[in-house]
Amino acid sequence: MVSRAPFGESGWATELKRSRIxxxxxxxxxxxxxxxxxxxxxxxxxxxxxxxxxxxxxxxxxxxxxxxxxxxxxxDKYDILEELALRLLKRQNDAFHAWLSGSGIDGDTEARVASLARWFRIAAEVTGATPGSLSILRALRALPGLAHIRLASQRMLSDQLCDIYMRLNPASDRQIVWCRMRISCEFGYMVDEMALEEGRIANDVLFSTVASMLVETPPSDAV
CATH class of the missing domain: 1.10.10.60 (Homeodomain-like)
Structure with a gap:
């Protein structure tokens, strides 16, 4: 059973406030x-x-x-959808934490590209195994009442990735790094949706292409 505040320990659930109890x-x-x-x-x-x-x-x-x-x-059905979205994001974020505690973003450029492509594959598998996942992902973007869930989840992941990057590159500008990580997390949602519905691009090509785009372009001095 999944709690309605599944990421309470990491603090993101504090952002999941609605107007009704x-x-x-x-x-x-x-x-x-x-x-x-x-x-x-x-x-x-x-x-x-x-x-x-x-x-x-x-x-x-x-x-x-x-x-x-x-x-x-x-x-109502929006309330049901919110619970389904929370459950899907919990599965994705649990898988992300497992990946991050493993190979994660360590190693040289080639290793990081391979690792990130592996993460996209894991995320697609988790999402694809969830009934109704494509409709849930679309709703997280399209429905204003669910935007807070998607934003809180992505910001939490961005914080974690930023912390890791700053430990490896302490001289970097943290705000610039966080912006890049936040944009990278947004790419992750796009990859999930494309893996589910774009049949003209093989998933392995999709995962490796996006991973190369994200890893091989270093953070710039401005965003």
């Missing part, structure tokens, strides 16, 4: 089973019909529950 998800028993069935059904429908065409009635029918049961846990 969040309902606490169940932690055990039939409530948890219903909660997870709602999310699983919504994810399936997202992959089949997309967010705009999905309704809470559709989710109820797929999950075999009544509308009052759904509204006990979620306000």
């Amino acid at each position: 969040k309902r606490e998800p169940p932690t055990a028993g039939r409530g948890l089973d219903t909660f997870d069935r709602i999310l699983a059904s919504a994810a399936e429908l997202l992959g089949e019909v997309g967010f705009e065409r999905m309704s809470t009635n559709d989710v109820c029918g797929r999950a075999e529950i009544t509308p009052p049961a759904l509204y006990h846990y979620f306000y």
